Amino acid sequence: MTGERIYLYDTTLRDGAQTQDVDFSVADKIAIAKDLDRLGVDYVEGGWPGANPTDDQFFAEAPQLTRAVFTAFGMTRRPGRSAANDPQLTALAQSSAKAVCMVGKTWDFHVDVALNIPREENLDLIRDSIAALHAAKGEALFDAEHFFDGYKRNPAYAVSCIKAAYEAGARWIVLCDTNGGTLPHEIDAIVREVVETHGIPGDRLGIHCHNDTENAVANSLAAVLAGARMVQGTINGLGERCGNANLVSLIPTLMLKLGYETGIRREDLHLLTQLSRAFDDRLNRAPNRHAPYVGASAFAHKGGLHVSAVEKDPSSYEHVAPEAIGNRRQIVMSDQAGRSNLIVRLRDIGMAVDAKDDRLTGLLDLVKQRDSDGYAYDTAEASFELLVRRELGEVPRFFELLRFHVTDERRYNAVGKLVVESEAVVRVRVGDAVRLEVADGNGPVHALDVAMRKALEPVYPALAQVSLSDYRVRILAAKDGTGAMPRVLIRSARTDGTEWSTLGVSTNIIEASMEALVDSYTYALMKSEAKPV
Structure with missing residues (x-):
């Protein structure tokens, strides 16, 4: 198997966009498509022209991809219309995409109940649609929806559907585990039968798996080992319900474990971690630390x-x-x-x-x-370094926090709007001087941060380049209710992109926050090689 070619088809911008709480803008879609193209994915599915204004605008402003085939998604023609008179097929044909992937029914149950048409007519829908888009674009793909469920119930009909697409000129016949309920041994057996018994060659066969049993990656690998030569998936496993097969896990497994070649150069595999984490950042969510290969805890x-x-x-x-x-x-x-x-x-x-x-x-x-005591240094590398260096007497005394005070006031302002305001007072010794500063903020921690900066930045201007990028609280002893022990983790960043984490632990959440803040300032000053006054 070493050296054989596997084609990678990314459907993040279409199937991944169906993830709950995910909503791509046009700018997001353009940036993601370019990242995938840079990585070396073979196909980038952009969405469904005509389905919504975002996809319409995206296809109108389609990025110029240099390595990937920009692909549009749609469905076979509607019953009662010819391919030439179906507006949806016309939109696909006129789109800026270089290829088109169409989904069609292959489970007799869906043909009977969802489409409510004769089964032979469904075969006509598939043939006509694939032939029309193959003629218009030069490359048409067929997503065989619910193929595995359909094959288990009525193999002869499911196979007749994919043969209709194959004979009409489909470049890839993509077998879809749409409900995500098929298991790896079933995928293996059915794909082998499709190749060996029913005559669809592996180099025309793809796999599209959903993750409803946590088997999408395993099922995709099973299909490849059984003969399929194209894999569909999404970045970080996004997708409807439980998600799709995770390409970020599949790619290194295919290349590093199984020895297959893809459109991704070996020397570009290092881009995977960056792509995965940047994608989560674009979605404004924390990356999964325990994600295989690319997670912060993976090694x-x-x-x-x-x-x-x-x-x-x-x-x-x-x-x-x-x-x-x-x-x-x-x-x-x-x-x-x-x-x-x-x-x-x-x-x-x-x-x-x-x-x-x-x-x-x-x-x-x-x-x-x-x-x-609750100090988890595996997630706070800066606080760990400070702990060790303080113990060895290697941390300069840049400042000393003498005391602080925070008040929160809930009141109506001059226009009658209910507001909550925080005010912090800090007393800090810097060298021989004691500085007293007061600041308002959007919450007590923000107010403390502003007050501390007022005290420190005139003496240590390097702190002006530092900002707080994340703030998290974890309760260490939930059984104690509101008297529990919170642990605060603060993520800080410098304008040059350097990041670090500090933590604080106390029964008082403000005290824990202040401990993490002080560590963050101290670490920043130590790394900037500031001189204590």
């Missing part, structure tokens, strides 16, 4: 035994090199950590400590104690 090692082995040979606990897909290895510090974890983490932050250094035992005990 994170926490147990001391694991870390010790990885130090000797990464392949002992890593199935591929993280750099191959643009990810990186992380050594996690927690109460599960051993000396190996600590030594690697110290080395990563530029601290060369001998493995026999007596200070390591104390540092490891400190980290484990703090972890049991």
Whole structure:
């Protein structure tokens, strides 16, 4: 199988757009299409011309793709109309797309109930539509909707549908597990029968799987191993209900594990992690840390035994090199950590400590104690570095927070609108001077951040380049209700793109927030090599 070609068809902009709470703008669709083209995907399905104003505008402003085939989606002609007189087929033919993919019924149950037409007429819909778009565009694809359900109920009819499309000139016959309920062993058996018994060659056969049983990726791989040579999917597994097959997982599995070639160059596989995370950022959602291959935790090692082995040979606990897909290895510090974890983490932050250094035992005990207190340093690398450097006396004293006070007021303003205002007062020692600052903010944490900046930025202007990009709270002891222990994680960023995380833990959420803020300022100043006044 090594070296055989698999074609990649991305349907993020159409099937992925049907994800709940996902709504692409035209600008989003253009940017995503260009990212997929840069990666080397073979087909980018842009949407359904005529279905909605966004898709109409997108096809009117279609991006110029250099590697991918820009594809439009639609359905076979309507019953009672000829292909020439079907407005939907006309819109597909006149679109800016280079190819067209049409969905049609292959499950007799749907033909009988949903279309309510004779089964032979459905075959005519498929033949006429594929022939018309093949003539208009040169490349037509057929999505055999509900094929696996239809095949299990009436294999002869399901096969007659895909043969109608194949004989009418479809470049790809795409077998769809539309309900997402088929299992890998069934996919394998049915695809093999389609190829070996029913005469549809594998190099004309594609697979389209939904993830309703968490098997979309496995089902897609099963189809490929059974002979299919085109895979449809979406970025990060977006899609209706439980999503579609995740191309971000499929691509490296096909190339690195199974040895197939795709339109993606081996040297460009490192773009996957960046593409996956940038896509989530565009959707304004946090990337899945535990996503295979590209997740921040995909190559994170926490147990001391694991870390010790990885130090000797990464392949002992890593199935591929993280750099191959643009990810990186992380050594996690927690109460599960051993000396190996600590030594690697110290080395990563530029601290060369001998493995026999007596200070390591104390540092490891400190980290484990703090972890049991709620400080999860596996998600806050900046706070971990500060903890270690403070213990070793290597953190300059840039400032000292002496006290702070926050008030929230809920009132009606001058025009009678109900507002909630926060005011923070901070007293900070910077060098020999004590600075008192007051600031309003959109909530208590924002007010504290503004007040601290007023106190620090005149002395340390480097802080003006730092902003807070994320703020999260996790309750560590939910059983205590409103008296529970919250852990605050703050993500900060510098204008050059550098990011870091700090945390605070306290029964008082404002105190926990302030601890994380102080760590963020201190880390930023330390990394900017600011000099204490």
